[in-house]
Amino acid sequence: MVFIMADEQAGGAGAKLRDRLASKGVQAEYVSLENVEVRPCRNCGYCSKKNPGHCAVRDDGDWIYPKIAAADAVVVVTPVVFGGYSFKVKRVLDKLGLVMDSHYAVRHGELVKGGRPGRRFRLFAVGVGALADGEGEVFSTLARETIRIVQGLGGAFLAGPEADGRLLDEIASEVAKA
């Protein structure tokens, strides 16, 4: 199962991607973040020290994080905001540690986190919008760093403001391969 979460400011690219995946026989669950509220991470230490893997706050994270943990691949569809994720997408990603192993490991001579328990996390970040000079590179680097820190797989894709069909097909093929 592929879990797609999308900020609707990305012009409906998330739903289009779900349809492309379905046409390739890949089951995907699509969640629009339009009416989803994940409260901000307050770095209170509850999830790391008092109740590992659980947030102290009750909100839509209660059902989103289990889906992220269970998915074969997670696709994040976001407008690119100053080279990063949108506010709504970042609110969800800020608590990604809830579904990751908090132990440390060393990979390629550098300290990283334990990653997803049991199997490698697969993350695909799709950035949508008209990009300023250098913005695509910053977005791609940001996604790659996230994948690296959780010892994951996946990648970043940049779609123009219209997120055209050919590119969505390419993304769907990459996700399907994962």
Add this chain to the structure above:
Amino acid sequence: MNALIVNMSPRAKGTSAMLAGMCVSHLERGGVPVERLDLYPALQDPAMLYAAVGRADALVLSGPCYINTYPAEVTAFLQGMAAHPDALHGQRLYGMIQGGMPTAHTHESGLRQLELFARKCGLTYMGGFVMGMGAMLDGAPLDKLFNGKTVKRKLDAFFDHIQRGEPSPRQLYLDAQFKLPAIGWRLLALAANHSINAQRRALAAGKPVAQ
């Protein structure tokens, strides 16, 4: 010159706040008028926040690294500033970002986003400072870091650049990075994992866990 220093962490007494406080003290000692705000409460009062931005000639933004860049609230802040062009008049912009992992590249995207923001909104990006292993400090003074003395020296140089209105080179914080051979990191990971496991065992046994 007036400087606005913003602590962009949800915690008023964490490591980002400590770095912001160091910056405030340094600039005040140098005779720079400084205003300091905590972002999370300030976002509840946008008129006050953007008026403070408008009064400043230099903005120094200090925040934690959540998943390789600043937290979501910082995106809201940057978008808020972009939506208040009356508050923006080419200010010099400096960033500080700190996170648990020791490598600069893990956190550097935060600074690159500030640079893009500055370019799009007509501000002048002047550089930043990345500090690894910030979570280890939990707001305590820098001397608790393995490389505390080096970080302090480089941070002072960074604050000097802010005071003089100069750009701050990337090499400054790269030189402050704590470096170990892979075997050193493995030992450190082993020690950290041992501590996490001990904490989990204490939790399972219903014993109190140190915060």
